[in-house]
Amino acid sequence: MTDHESPPTGNCCTGQSHVAGKLGMDRRMWSVSAAALLLWVLLYSQLERFADWLSFGVLSLQPRSHLGEAVRFFVYDTPKVLLLLTLVVFIMGVVHTFFTPERTRALLAGRSNFLANVLAASLGIVTPFCSCSAVPLFIGFLTAGVPLGVTFSFLIAAPMINEVALALLFGLFGWQVALAYLLLGLSVAIVAGYVIGKLGLEHWVEPWVYGIGAAPAGASSTPDWPERLQEGWRNVREIVGKVWPYLLAGIAIGAGIHGYVPEQLLAGIMGKEAWWSVPLAVLIGVPMYSNAAGMIPVVQALLGKGAALGTVLAFMMSVIALSLPEMIILRKVLSIRLIAVFAGIVALGILLVGFVFNALF
Amino acid sequence: MTMKVTVYGPGCARCTQTAALIKDVCDGLGIAFTLEKVSDYAEIAKAGVMATPGVAIDGKVVSTGKIPTVAEIRSWLPG
Numbered sequence: 001m002t003d004h005e006s007p008p009t010g011n012c013c014t015g016q017s018h019v020a021g022k023l024g025m026d027r028r029m030w031s032v033s034a035a036a037l038l039l040w041v042l043l044y045s046q047l048e049r050f051a052d053w054l055s056f057g058v059l060s061l062q063p064r065s066h067l068g069e070a071v072r073f074f075v076y077d078t079p080k081v082l083l084l085l086t087l088v089v090f091i092m093g094v095v096h097t098f099f100t101p102e103r104t105r106a107l108l109a110g111r112s113n114f115l116a117n118v119l120a121a122s123l124g125i126v127t128p129f130c131s132c133s134a135v136p137l138f139i140g141f142l143t144a145g146v147p148l149g150v151t152f153s154f155l156i157a158a159p160m161i162n163e164v165a166l167a168l169l170f171g172l173f174g175w176q177v178a179l180a181y182l183l184l185g186l187s188v189a190i191v192a193g194y195v196i197g198k199l200g201l202e203h204w205v206e207p208w209v210y211g212i213g214a215a216p217a218g219a220s221s222t223p224d225w226p227e228r229l230q231e232g233w234r235n236v237r238e239i240v241g242k243v244w245p246y247l248l249a250g251i252a253i254g255a256g257i258h259g260y261v262p263e264q265l266l267a268g269i270m271g272k273e274a275w276w277s278v279p280l281a282v283l284i285g286v287p288m289y290s291n292a293a294g295m296i297p298v299v300q301a302l303l304g305k306g307a308a309l310g311t312v313l314a315f316m317m318s319v320i321a322l323s324l325p326e327m328i329i330l331r332k333v334l335s336i337r338l339i340a341v342f343a344g345i346v347a348l349g350i351l352l353v354g355f356v357f358n359a360l361f
Numbered sequence: 362m363t364m365k366v367t368v369y370g371p372g373c374a375r376c377t378q379t380a381a382l383i384k385d386v387c388d389g390l391g392i393a394f395t396l397e398k399v400s401d402y403a404e405i406a407k408a409g410v411m412a413t414p415g416v417a418i419d420g421k422v423v424s425t426g427k428i429p430t431v432a433e434i435r436s437w438l439p440g
Contacts, residue, residue: 101411101426128426132373133413139406212407234427332402 026226033229044083051076070259077297078251081171085247085293086240088167093235096128097228101137108154109145114194117153120146121189124157125182131159131326138333139209148205149197156346157189160321164243165292172300180357181313188317188349195345204338246294254301261305270307277311278354282347285318292320310357317350364394364439369405369415369425376400376414379428383416386434 054075055061061068104127108120129137134155141151161182170178202210223231270277299312327339334342366383370376380398387394399405408417412426418437 105411128412130373130375130412130426132371132375133411133426135371135402136369136405136413137411139402140409140411143406208403212403 026224029226029229033232040083040087043079047076047080047083050079066259068259070255073258074251074255077172077254078248081168081247081251081297082240082244084171085164085167085243086236088163088170089239090232090236092126092163093232094228095126096235097223097231099123099127101127101129101140104154105141105144105146108141108150111150112147112197114190116147116150117190117193117197118186120150120153120193121157121186124154124189125161125186127154127158129158131329134326135329135333138330139212142205142209143212147197148202149193149195151193152196152342153189153193156192156321157186159326160189160317161185162292162320164239165296165316165320168247168292168296172296173303177309177313181317184313184353184357185317185321188321188346188353192342192345192349196342199341201338201341204335204341206333206335209333243291243293246291247297250294250297254297257298257301258304261301263304264306270302270311272308272310272358275355277308278314278358279351281311281315281354282318282351285315286322286343286347287324288319292316295319308358309361310354310359313357314350314354317353318347321350322346364392365397365419366394367397367399367408367417367420369399369408369410369417370413371402371405372400373413375428379414379416382428382431383434386431387438390435390438392438 051072055068055072056063059071061071063069063072104123107123108116111119138151138155141154142148146154166178166182169181270281296316299307299316303309303312322343327343330339330342364387366387368376368380368383370379376398380396384396399408405413405415408415409422410425414428415425416423416429416437423437424433
């Protein structure tokens with residue numbers, strides 16, 4: 001890039017200054033993003049030293065004491081998870097610019113084999129989605145010829161496999177658990193959608209839905225890279241800005257559990273031996289609505305006290321994937337029976353995940 | 362003819378913010394407009410909006426799924 005970009009021919013002076021302004025903004029976007037990445041790497045590499053220095057040095061707490069371990073947990077995990085969350089949310093914000101709901105719908109319309117469910121669930125991860133627009137999206141998909149089962153695969157995967165959950169699982173449990181959550185979540189969404197498709201429940205969708213002649217969405221312009229980066233930053237502001245208090249509260253509770261609850265206290269009720277703990281976890285988790293940011297740190301601390309991974313995963317999935325408010329919203333377009341089938345099949349899938357995990361690990 | 366702005370959304374915080382922002386920008390530029398808020402899901406879907414908040418100017422959808430920036434709003438306005 002040079003400082004003297006030649007202006008496009010035939011433009012007027014205002015156009016020229018607009019172009020120059022955009023170029024300056026673009027350059028700033030690149031340099032700010034690169035500088036932020038550098039700072040991120042620097043901070044992330046110093047986390048352990050910072051936590052030790054703060055808890056055992058500055059606060060001169062005793063290593064291995066209750067308070068010392070709780071504080072160390074808090075001052076290590078909080079910046080670590082916040083950093084990971086920021087990076088993942090930024091990356092997902094950029095990725096979202098490649099997958100608009102309109103584009104995803106066009107990719108899925110008219111496909112109705114098992115592969116369509118796989119595609120729909122995968123697109124559910126990368127397409128921007130907010131549960132407040134679940135209903136217009138549902139109608140938009142169905143009226144454009146996306147089959148019901150395929151639409152469900154998308155609607156199950158989109159909220160369950162979100163960037164906040166993945167970043168927190170990665171930060172607190174390690175990449176293996178994050179990957180397991182991702183793959184198992186995908187499997188539940190694919191299979192549940194496929195089963196709903198096979199059951200042929202279209203007549204349980206509120207009849208007016210199919211009667212709507214939804215207008216095709218207007219062609220949106222393709223953003224350039226600086227605009228994609230800008231979208232990443234916007235995603236960070238919006239999501240990290242919203243969840244950080246929950247995250248802090250969750251990690252604080254987790255730190256308390258970590259330092260003060262005796263080891264193996266939970267083995268009896270949440271351990272592998274208690275087979276009934278998985279269905280119980282799902283049963284409690286389904287109507288519960290909590291955001292991943294507040295819940296995952298607490299759950300992570302429980303795991304250290306003898307809870308089984310499968311039970312814990314099943315609980316998290318059911319809290320995040322199924323919630324009462326979401327079902328109430330969906331009632332506008334689905335009959336109660338269809339909602340019950342949807343919740344039942346997803347809960348069953350999550351139950352299986354819990355049992356399989358407890359058996360394997 | 363007065364410009365007609367339509368904000369599509371079920372009444373979520375982001376939709377309210379979008380409507381307020383558009384009002385601010387238009388008032389600041391002294392542009393006369395009517396603001397219509399559509400919260401009915403059927404109407405939202407009919408307009409082709411799959412991600413809320415959606416914005417239409419004189420019936421044409423110009424933005425979906427995000428709170429628009431001030432620069433974006435200016436680019437939709439006449440003049």
